[in-house]
Amino acid sequence: MEKIGSNVENYKNFPRIVGETGGKDFIFVHNSADVDEIVANIIRGAFESQGQKCSAVSRVYIPRSNWDKIKKRMIEELQKVRYGNIDDFNNFMGAVTSEEAFKKIVSYIEYAKNSDEYEIIYGGNYDDSKGWFVEPTGIISKNANGRLMKEEFFGPVVTIYIYEDEKYEEMLNLCDASTPYGLTGAIFAKDREAIQKAEKILRYAAGNFYINDRPTGAIVARQPFGGARYSGTNDKAGSWLNLLRWMNPRVIKETTLPAKEWKRAFMK
Numbered sequence: 001m002e003k004i005g006s007n008v009e010n011y012k013n014f015p016r017i018v019g020e021t022g023g024k025d026f027i028f029v030h031n032s033a034d035v036d037e038i039v040a041n042i043i044r045g046a047f048e049s050q051g052q053k054c055s056a057v058s059r060v061y062i063p064r065s066n067w068d069k070i071k072k073r074m075i076e077e078l079q080k081v082r083y084g085n086i087d088d089f090n091n092f093m094g095a096v097t098s099e100e101a102f103k104k105i106v107s108y109i110e111y112a113k114n115s116d117e118y119e120i121i122y123g124g125n126y127d128d129s130k131g132w133f134v135e136p137t138g139i140i141s142k143n144a145n146g147r148l149m150k151e152e153f154f155g156p157v158v159t160i161y162i163y164e165d166e167k168y169e170e171m172l173n174l175c176d177a178s179t180p181y182g183l184t185g186a187i188f189a190k191d192r193e194a195i196q197k198a199e200k201i202l203r204y205a206a207g208n209f210y211i212n213d214r215p216t217g218a219i220v221a222r223q224p225f226g227g228a229r230y231s232g233t234n235d236k237a238g239s240w241l242n243l244l245r246w247m248n249p250r251v252i253k254e255t256t257l258p259a260k261e262w263k264r265a266f267m268k
Contacts, residue, residue, distance in 0.1 A: 018245055020232035022152045023183030024058050025206075025215050028175055028198060029070075030189035031063040031165050037212065038066075038188050039073045045186075045214030046158035047081065047136040050096050055184040055208070055216040057158055059149050061175060063165045071121065074138065078122045081136055095131035096155055102132035105155035108148060109137060117143045118159075144171070150179050168194065172201040182234075183227030184208045184215035207234045 004015050027045060029038055045057035062070055083093035096102050106126050112118035123137030137157045141149050148159040163171045175185075185206035187198040195211055202209065207227035208218055218225040224239030226232060235242045 013248065016245060018233050018235040018242070020054060020183075020226065021230060022154075022181060023054055023227060023231050024150065024152050024179040024181045025055055025183055026175055026185045027057050027060045027215065028172065028185065028187050028202070029060065029062045029066060030168065030187065030191060030194040030198070031065050032191040032194060033066065033188035033212075034190065035066065035069045035073055038062075038070055039077055041186070041188070041214040042074065042158060043077055043081065043136075045216050047093055047156045048216065050083075050093050050134070051156040051158075052097055052101070052154055053216055055218070056154075057186075057215060058152065060158060060160045061171055062160055062162055063168070064162050065165050067162050075122055078136055078138065083133060083136070093136065093156060095133050097132075099128070099132060101154065102126070102128055102134065105134050105153055105157060108151075108153045108155075108157060109134075112139050112148060117141060117146050118148065121160075123157075144174055145178055152181070169197060169201070172198055176202055176205040180230035181227065182207055182229035183231035184210070186210035186213060186215040188212055204229065207231065207236075 001017060001019070004017060008014065027042060042057060042060060049056065051058070081093065082091045084091045086094040096105060109124055109126065112120060113124065119140040121138050121140055123135040125135040127133045134156050139148060139157065139159045141159050141161050143149070144161045144163070149161060182204055183206060185202060186209070187195055187202070189195050189198070189212070199209065206215065208215065208223070208225055218238070220238060224236035224241055226234040226236045228234035235245045
């Protein structure tokens with residue numbers, strides 16, 4: 001946008017552009033949510049496609065009252081997750097896309113290992129001897145505004161913050177404000193009032209907002225996709241809304257009885 005703007009005098013019309021830049025996508029859990037649903041959707045949302053989807057889950061907020069059950073269940077299920085050669089359909093994950101991506105992801109894992117703010121509860125291993133493989137990794141953050149809760153690193157690493165149940169609304173506001181992104185996010189709850197509160201507070205935190213579903217895999221031709229703030233221009237690809245972004249409307253008016261007098265009636 002900056003480069004195009006600096007050359008705007010070269011255009012007959014002001015240029016229109018679309019862009020998607022990144023995200024720090026989230027799952028927010030209320031204490032009324034179902035444990036099995038949470039675990040299944042964290043694993044699918046964070047680790048499918050090696051976490052290298054723009055909409056992949058990168059941060060999760062979990063109430064303390066649910067945490068022990070979720071932790072136990074998540075570790076049990078992650079032990080079943082296989083990764084390796086994608087020719088083997090028993091593997092849930094393959095390698096990350098490049099050496100550059102591998103090094104970036106590893107740098108965050110190593111940062112967590114060497115920081116008192118984080119605890120790795122699962123994974124944390126990696127291997128580049130044949131392909132760039134990163135184990136699905138779950139990390140607890142003691143700081144809701146720590147690096148791993150705020151910065152995008154695009155890989156199979158999910159960072160979890162445990163919040164006190166009575167601070168639900170406060171944490172929703174923090175979730176909204178803690179990153180500049182606004183691509184995807186989800187609320188898991190059975191309490192309808194809690195869902196409505198999340199939907200309202202997280203209005204600008206996610207251009208695609210999900211209720212009791214992972215925030216990945218928008219349904220083609222049914223679910224327009226995009227995000228605002230630092231996630232992009234929110235043009236809702238897959239919808240007529242995107243088409244309007246590119247159109248330059250022209251309005252034509254033809255008068256069949258043109259005025260023959262320039263004076264207005266009130267002037268007489």
